[in-house]
Amino acid sequence: MEIKIKKSGSAKLTMHDGKDFELPMYSGAVGPDVIDIRTLYRDSGAFTFDPGFTSTASCESQITYIDGNAGTLLYRGYPIDQLAEKSTFLEVSYLLLNGELPNKDQLEDFTHSVTYHTMLHAQFDAFFNGFRRDAHPMAIVCGAVGALSAFYHDSTDINDPHQRKVASLRMIAKMPTIAARAYKFSIGQPFVDPRNELSYAENFLRMCFAVPCEDYEVNKVLARAMDKIFILHADHEQNASTSTVRLAGSSGANPFACIAAGVACLWGPAHGGANEAALNMLTEIGSVDRIPEYLAKAKDRNDPFRLMGFGHRVYKNYDPRAKVMQETCHEVLAVTGQKDDPILQVAMELERIALSDPYFIEKKLYPNIDFYSGITLKAMGFPTTMFTVLFALARTVGWIAQWSEMLSDPSQKIGRPRQVYTGAPERDYVDLSQR
Ligand code: ACO
Numbered sequence: 001m002e003i004k005i006k007k008s009g010s011a012k013l014t015m016h017d018g019k020d021f022e023l024p025m026y027s028g029a030v031g032p033d034v035i036d037i038r039t040l041y042r043d044s045g046a047f048t049f050d051p052g053f054t055s056t057a058s059c060e061s062q063i064t065y066i067d068g069n070a071g072t073l074l075y076r077g078y079p080i081d082q083l084a085e086k087s088t089f090l091e092v093s094y095l096l097l098n099g100e101l102p103n104k105d106q107l108e109d110f111t112h113s114v115t116y117h118t119m120l121h122a123q124f125d126a127f128f129n130g131f132r133r134d135a136h137p138m139a140i141v142c143g144a145v146g147a148l149s150a151f152y153h154d155s156t157d158i159n160d161p162h163q164r165k166v167a168s169l170r171m172i173a174k175m176p177t178i179a180a181r182a183y184k185f186s187i188g189q190p191f192v193d194p195r196n197e198l199s200y201a202e203n204f205l206r207m208c209f210a211v212p213c214e215d216y217e218v219n220k221v222l223a224r225a226m227d228k229i230f231i232l233h234a235d236h237e238q239n240a241s242t243s244t245v246r247l248a249g250s251s252g253a254n255p256f257a258c259i260a261a262g263v264a265c266l267w268g269p270a271h272g273g274a275n276e277a278a279l280n281m282l283t284e285i286g287s288v289d290r291i292p293e294y295l296a297k298a299k300d301r302n303d304p305f306r307l308m309g310f311g312h313r314v315y316k317n318y319d320p321r322a323k324v325m326q327e328t329c330h331e332v333l334a335v336t337g338q339k340d341d342p343i344l345q346v347a348m349e350l351e352r353i354a355l356s357d358p359y360f361i362e363k364k365l366y367p368n369i370d371f372y373s374g375i376t377l378k379a380m381g382f383p384t385t386m387f388t389v390l391f392a393l394a395r396t397v398g399w400i401a402q403w404s405e406m407l408s409d410p411s412q413k414i415g416r417p418r419q420v421y422t423g424a425p426e427r428d429y430v431d432l433s434q435r
Contacts, residue, residue: 001408004029005060011035015044030065047418057238059246060409063096063401064237071317071366075235076100084324089230089394090114090200093172096235096401117173118194118203120181121151128185137389138267140182146260148174156254158407167255168400176200179393180207183386201226204393209381221335222380225328229376232321232369233391235398241265241272245399246406247415255403262399263392272388278309279343279374279384287342288349295350299359309371310354316364322371329372329379336379343375 008027014020021044024036034057037048050056065074073080076095083092087101094102094110102110127147131140148170149156155167181191184207192207202218205226210216236242245262249255266272285294297305312319329347333339351367354360377387406412 001060001062001405001410003060003410004062005034008033013040013044015046019044028060031067041418047420049420053238053243058243058415059238059406060411061237061402061405062099063405064235064398066237066314068312068314068316071315071320073236073320080232080320081324084228084231087231088199089227089234092231092234093397096397097168097404113169114173114200115196117170118177118196120174120177124151125181125191128181128191131185133188135186137179137182137186137385138263138392140185141178141389141392142260142263142267144178144182145171145175145263146257148256149254152256156256158249158252158255164255164404164407168404171255171259171400172397175393175396176204177207179386179389180204182389183208183382186385199223199227201230205380219335221331225332225376225380228324228328229373229390230394232324233394235395235401238402239271240268241395242399242402245403249403249406250412250415255400258403259396259399262395266392266395267388272391274308274368275370275374275377275387275391276384278370279378279387281308282343282346282350282375285346285350288345291346291350291353295353295357299357307350307354307360307365309368309374310360311363311365312368315366315368318366319368321369322367325369325372325376326367329376332376332379338379341375341379347372347375 005026005028007024009025011023011025012020013023021040023040025033026036027033041047048056063076065077066072075083075092076099078095078101083095087095090111091102091107093114094107124144124147127144128140131143152167152170155163155170157163177194184191190212192210192212194203194207198206198218202223205218205223206216238246241262244265245258248258248261269277281294285291294305294307297303298307298310329344330339333341333344338344351371355366360366374384374387377390378384382390
């Protein structure tokens with residue numbers, strides 16, 4: 001990776017003892033400037049304190065840019081809505097990994113490479129069968145992705161660019177097969193093998209919903225919707241799971257284990273699990289006439305209830321992914337015959353009322369991607385336990401692109417945050433008989 005940050009000035013820090021420190025400042029292509037504190041501890045003896053990394057850029061990156069105030073999300077400079085409308089998930093994957101949109105030959109070559117890596121080693125199925133019958137699909141995916149490192153020894157040398165590329169293709173290609181098998185196992189149905197003549201999304205839908213006793217034809221509208229959902233979730237700069245993958249990878253760990261760490265982090269309800277919470281809330285509201293009651297609860301400071309699928313740490317404007325998700329939701333419900341679904345009516349009315357309510361306007365609370373994705377995935381036939389698995393499948397390419405970028409960054413070091421220690425000071429060991 002070519003270092004592109006530019007020195008833009010300096011910041012002065014005056015300590016309580018009156019000593020001054022001059023810290024360099026840098027600019028990226030767009031977005032806020034950063035203060036370089038790398039030498040601060042060495043020179044001043046003080047750390048900075050930023051739990052949750054709300055003011056800390058952990059790396060330089062050229063993959064994804066978010067402007068939360070403007071409601072902008074760019075992959076390699078391209079707006080997410082344009083990519084969702086005009087591109088495909090595999091083209092977007094190539095873009096995220098390589099920095100530029102592919103030409104026709106490059107896209108064909110990449111598509112072929114992914115398509116011809118979709119099968120899992122035959123012994124891998126025995127691994128699935130070792131899980132408890134009622135295992136959560138996300139638990140299976142987490143374990144199975146980590147287990148890839150035990151099956152593909154020829155692509156774990158992270159210092160060899162060719163092996164890194166093979167590991168990346170394998171991850172992107174095998175993730176749908178793993179995700180679909182996790183689902184099939186959890187519902188007690190036989191595994192369905194990948195088909196090379198189908199697109200990435202079509203193949204995934206078939207592996208999830210086909211059964212051996214009848215033919216399965218992939219619905220084109222649903223396949224396109226699935227592909228768009230994958231595009232919308234493909235990357236989101238230094239979020240918790242991506243930072244986890246980078247941190248795991250910073251020690252030189254093998255790629256499959258790093259992605260398993262990302263899957264584990266994504267599983268949490270504060271990250272990948274919010275769409276399930278949004279769907280549960282809409283189901284609980286149940287009908288349009290109950291909306292005022294729930295809005296009052298959301299605005300009551302003494303009530304812990306929050307409007308699920310509203311608000312975002314970074315977006316203080318309409319989440320650009322939510323707009324595409326809303327359109328996709330309407331397209332899906334039209335073909336599944338659920339356009340009059342009361343849950344959709346509740347969602348649309350809730351959005352309309354909340355967007356004109358002073359509480360939500362003042363606090364800049366807008367629908368996020370999770371507001372409509374739960375309804376859409378449910379209509380496509382996925383149970384709620386699969387929602388985060390689908391997110392992990394799509395985000396794998398982002399994790400891989402960020403992991404790869406980190407390894408090629410000459411300033412990369414093992415990630416090792418410091419702490420403010422507030423535990424017991426040094427004391428002598430007390431013998432058991434005297435405690
Ligand atoms: N409903 C009602 N009030 C809300 C909501 C909400 N969904 N979200 C934030 N607020 C209020 C808070 O109570 C707070 O009010 P106060 O200033 O009077 O104390 C104010 O808005 C600011 O909220 P914070 O919690 O400080 O904002 P933060 O950036 O920490 O939170 C978060 C962002 C966690 C996403 C929050 O908006 C939330 O809980 N939303 C609902 C859950 C959700 O949809 N999560 C998905 C996020 S998207 C994703 O992960 C892909």
